[in-house]
Amino acid sequence: MQLTDDIKYLKGIGPKKAAQLARLGIRTAYDLLTYFPRAYEDQSVLTPFGELQPGTQATTAGTIMSVQERTGGRQRRMTILTATLGDGTGFLQVTWFNQKYLKQKLKPGLRLFVTGKVEYAYGGYGQLAMAQVSSWQILGADDAPEQKTGIVPIYPATEQLNQHFFRKETQQLLADLAPLPDVIPASIAQSYHLLPRDTAFRQLHYPPNFETLKAARRTLAFEELYLIQCGLLLLKKQAREQQHGIRHLENSRLVAAVLTALPFQLTHDQQQVWQEIVHDMQSPEPMRRLVQGDVGSGKTVIAMLALVKTVENGYQGALMAPTEILAAQHYESFQQQLTPLGIHVGFLSGRLTKKQREAIYAQLAAHELDIVIGTHALIQDDVHFARLGLVVTDEQHRFGIGQRAALEQKGAPTDQAATNASPEADACQSQPAVRATATPDVLVMTATPIPRTLTLTVYGDLDVSQIKELPPGRQPIRTFVRTPDCRPLIYKYVHDQLAAGRQAYVVCPRIELTEGSDLPSAEEVFDELRYGIFHDQQVGLVHGKMKASEKEAVMQAFYANKIQLLVATTVIEVGVNVPNASLMVIEHAERFGLAQLHQLRGRIGRGPYKSYCILVSEGKSETARERLQIMAETNDGFKLAEEDLRLRGPGQFFGQLQHGLPDLKIADVLGDMDILLEARQAALATLASRETLPQIIPILRQQYHEHFEHITNN
Ligand code: ADP
Ligand code: MG
Secondary structure, eight states, X not given: XXXXXXXXXXXXXXXXXXXXXXXXXXXXXXXXXXXXXXXXXXXXXXXXXXXXXXXXXXXXXXXXXXXXXXXXXXXXXXXXXXEEEEOSSOEEEEEXXXXXXXXXXXXXXXXXXXXXXXXXXXXXXXXXXXXXXXXXXXXXXXXOXXXXXXXXXXXXXXXXXXXXXXXXHHHHHHHHSOOOOOOSOHHHHHHTTOOOHHHXXXXXXXXXXXXXXXHHHHHHHHHHHHHHHHHHHHHHXXXXXXXXXXXXXXXXXXXXXXXXXXXXXXXXXXXHHHHHHHHHHHXXXXXXXXXXXXTTSOOHHHHHHHHHHHHHXXXXXXXXXSSHHHHHHHHHHHHHHHGGGTOOEEEEOTTSOHHHHHHHHHHHHTTOOSEEEESGGGGSTXXXXXXXXXXXXXXXXXXXXHXXXXXXXXXXXXXXXXXXXXXXXXXXXXXXXXXXXXXXXXXXXXXXXXXXXXHHHHTTTSEEEEEOSOOTTOOOOEEEEEOGGGHHHHHHHHHHHHXXXXXXXXXXXXXXXXXXXXXXXXXXXXXXXXXXXXXXXXXXXXXXXXXXXXXXXXXXXXXXXXXXXXXXXXXXXXXOOOTTEEEEEETTGGGSOHHHHHHXXXXXXXXXXXXXXXXXXXXXXXXXXXHHHHHHHOOOHHHHHHHHHHHHHHHHHHHHHOOSSOOOSSOOXXXXXXXXXXXXXXXXXXXXXXXXXXXXXXXXXXXXXXXXTTOOOO
């Protein structure tokens, strides 16, 4: 069997199982191979019944004394089988739910080997029981239990696909699979004491002991981080080596005009970042810079200045935003500020008609547009620039590395561009002597607060600038945590504020009513509010399942104050700017991560009004309350990110970040910090060596094609 083979060819997997596996994202042999155990059970030590401790996980063996069957649960539909085992030192009740067929198998006198959680038996006067059996086996007369035991994997099983199934199929897979060749160059594997790849995979599933398990895990985590670091460093190296970056000239009339026309002074941090960008743009190497700044820190104006600088130098600029709404908003504000200066700004999104899109393509190719703002539509094959000088991606964490790279590629020469890019076609005065096909500069903006230690590795191919301070005069957002019984009071207050002319957001964790969930949906809350206390106001609803054009229309109406109260899901998290909105109520706030709550909260406090964010939560657990209370105490996105990490662990934290990196299957960027640093060292060494570099490129293409397809061979 090969890694790329469809999983349905594995013995024991029919069409039904294949479909269930597909729902977990498992389609090929490789997918199953990388469906790693979430934990392991040490079944190598048998505990006699007399020594079992309630509350612990244990492996033990005994003889079946009796078996009882009864029914339970709602309407008595559940069958409960209980076997009482004895081993000479005591007794243990073992219970199975809804596995009626087991009754045939579990005959008194048989020896049983079981692993699970030990508890006091229900109503059993101190007798011990095992109600959550994680694995069990009937032992033959000659089987010494010791021969059956060892370290056993525990997979993330589901209702249909249980532990037993995964254990059987991974064993089958490992038996059928041809030995896996190594991907890490031998010299690197040797210096970092890695196991052969084939051994590592096998032992990660079925380790002979915990020491080998650790080595196997380290090897595979290393491989994963190493390949991603190689990819990021290669992208950086490739851009650096392209000798024909653009050497922009000193700032001149247009940049000065934009700066003077701004209704505010740049903050100290903005000035600093702008200087860094100016320096990069004026150097002959292509710029590759990430600007990290909290929500509302004023990144857009920085992007605008950089785009104007490239236009001043006779180039075109592109700004890509992750949502239609945000792109449209940028377009509007750019047009307002730049059209009076004679700069031609265009808009491109999937929502335009074919004819409108083609008109924009033609204008870009003919250099009739200086700046284009848009969505993913900008990376379509049909988009060609006459003379692309700068590419900006806003809210980078919403894009993958591959998408960003695709936009950068737009600067590469095309026949069309070459014929159109005569200096006469340029709108602006200064003409630096650079080829029209120079590599564009790249600027990436993100509000995702990543703890400082990680920035280097997560954005390994970029230089980093940070905007830490917010513009002066901001009314700090005040945040309160309230229980649901306060809702009438909260909404009364919101109502009063709307009557005074303000606008408000209400955020809900889910869109529709789902069976078996008591979470209020956005749709329910929407109805409750518009027919209830807000019947005299315009109430709107926006969520991710609406069509882009519908979303857009609602957002526009909110922006124009035709809607005063907007009920929404997290679709509003990115970038929209409605300064008159000064209130936000977040229902079931415990459902969101802190970093996400902070992003959401960033939608208010954008105007001169005192702004309030009210987190509504039952707050049943101590940690849930502690977590939300932090929101009330700080407005610092970095601090919140760090707290989030501390409280929820890296898995959840990174799961929500959408940082554009490939999903890590095994490594954990925080927990494996030491491996990550080693992997980065190794990646640097790999790139520096003429021997290892060519080995690694095809592997990157193959394993991470989506992210690193733009890496070239030389
Ligand atoms: P973000 O960093 O979240 O993208 P924006 O660029 O949207 O933030 O800026 C938020 C608001 O702050 C905008 O209304 C913008 O005009 C304003 N702003 C930006 N810089 C300054 C400044 N130096 N002084 C005052 N207001 C500013
Ligand atoms: Mg922004």
